[in-house]
Amino acid sequence: MKPIPILIFLALLLGIALVSLSLGKYPLPVGEVAAFLAWKVTGLGHVQPERIPLLENIVLQIRFPRILNACLIGGALSVSGASYQALFVNPLVSPGLLGVLAGASFGAALGMVFLKSWFAVQTATFLGGIAAVVLALFIARIYQVRSTLMLVLGGIISGAFFTALVSIVKTLADPYTQLPNITFWLMGNLTLADRATILRMGVPIVLGILGLLLLSRQLNALSMGDEEARSLGVHVEWIRGLVILLATLISTLTVVLGGIIGWVGLIIPHTARMLVGPNNESLLPVSALLGASYLLLVDDLSRTLFTVEVPIGIVTSLVGIPFFLLVMKNARKGWQ
C-alpha cells in the first residue's frame, strides 16, 4: 500500500466535508464551522457562545448525518464497483452486476406497499438485494461450469427478473400515495434515512469496506486468472465468495440508506484507476475516498442548485456522464 496518495485523498474528502457542512439553506462561514468542529473535538479555540446552539443544531444535528450518509454510500458503491471490476476483470462491471440493486429495489417497493414500519421496509430492501445475488449465484451454479461468464449471465437474468417484479409491485401500488414514494426511492434520495438508520447501517458498511481492502492483494492475484491465482497459493473459491459477499452486503446497505444511486460504482473506480493505477492495494482505498468525495459534491449540488431538492440519483447520472466522458479519454490507461 502506498500511503501518500491515500492521505491526499483523505485530506480532499475532509476538505469537501467541511465545505459541505457550511453549505445549505442557511449558509455558514467555513471558518466558523471549522473552528466549531475543532472546539467540539479538542475543546480548544474560540467560538462565539451565542452561536453554539445554532451551530450544534445545523452542523451536527442536520447536516452531519446527511454528509455521513453521502460518504458511506459513495464509498461503499465505489469500493464494491472496484472489487467487482477486479474480480470479473471487466471494465463495464458495476455494483449492480449480480442483480443486487434490482433485488433491493424490489424489496423496498414491496415493503412500501405491504409493510407498515420503516424498519420493516429497510429489512425487506436488504433481503431483496441478498435474494437477487443468491438467485444469480444459483443460476450460475446450474450449469456446473465455474466461470465468471456464467456469474455475469446469472446476474443479468436475476436483475431482469427482479426489475420485472418491481414493475408488478408498482402496478399494485396506490397511485396517489405509494407509487410516488417508490418512484422517488428508485431515483435515489439522501433525505430518507434518519440518524439512527445511518449509524446502524454505517457500522456494517465500514466493516465491509475494510474487509474488501484487506482482500486487495488477493484480488490482484485473482485478476490474473483463477489458475494463476491458485498457483500463487490463493484459495480462489473462498476469496471470490468473500468478495461477492462483502460487495453485495455493502451495496445492498446503500440502497437501504439512499435508494438507487447509479453511476458512482462505475465511474469512480475508473477515475481512481486513472489516478493511482490498477493495483487494488491503493485502488480500493482511493476509490472509497474518492467515491465519498464525489457523492458529497453531487449532494451539495442537489441541495443548493434549485429551491426544490433534486433526487441525487438523477444528479449523479447528469454529472456523471460528462465526467465519465472526460475520464474515458484516459480511462483505458489502467487496462492495457
Next chain:
Amino acid sequence: MMATLSARNLGFSYHRTPVISKVDIQIEGGVTALLGPNGSGKTTLLKLLLGLLKPAHGQVFLDGVDLQSLGHRQAAKRMAYVPQVHREAFAYQVEDVVLMGRMPHASFLSPYSREDREQAREAMERLGILHLARRPYTQVSGGERQLALIARAMTQGAQVFIMDEPTNGLDYGNQVRLLERLQTLAQGGLSFIFSTHHPDHALSVADRVVMMSQGQILRDGDAGTIDAESLEAIYGVDVRLFHVQSGIRVCVPGLRLRPIAC
C-alpha cells in the same frame, strides 16, 4: 536443497474421456522438455503436476508429500507456474506482478514487508528487468513479460518451475534468450519442466525430453537419445535431425516439395 516433483500412475478424464493415463514422471533438477502434438495431454499433465487439476487416478508428490494434502499455499512456496499467454488484465506495474510471488509467504492481513519487496527486486535484478519495475506489465514486450513471470516464480521461492509453452508468442530472439535463461537458472539448481511445440527448443536446452502422445508418455529420456523416428511417431510427419557444430542437433521437417541440400 533441490525439490523433487513426481507423479505415479497419473490419470485424468474430461467428461469421461481419458486425457491422461498411466503417467509416471519424476522431476529433480535440470531442464525437462515436454513434447507432443496438440491434444496429447501436455497442458493437462502440467496442470495435474501443479495441483490445479485433481487426478482421477494416482498421485502427485512434492518432496514426497501428496499434493492434494499439501494445500495450495504450501505447494506455492516450492513450485511455481509460469503461464504462457496472459489474458488482458489490468496494467499492473511489473514490480506489482513480481511481488505477487510473495503471496504464499505474506500473512493474510499484513502488507508486504520490506523483505518481500527486497526479494522481488532481487529476482528482477537477476533476470535483468529491474529497469522495467515501474512500467505497466501490459506494455512491456512479450519476452519481458515472460521474464517478469519467471521473476515472480523466483520470488515465490520456488524450486520447480512449470511452464506451459513459454516461448509461445515470443519473437525468435526472445525465444533464444528465454531458453538461455532457463539453462543458466537450471545450472543454479532450479528445476524446469516446459512444454513446447518446437523440438529444436528441446534439443537445444533440455537435459531430458518427455514425449507424449494420446495422453501417455511415449518416451522419457536423455535429450541425446531423441531420434527422428520418435519425432515422426508423435507428430506424424517426416523429420530429419542434423548435427551442427559442437554436438548441437537441429530438427528440420522433411518437406517433400523442396529437397534439403545437406
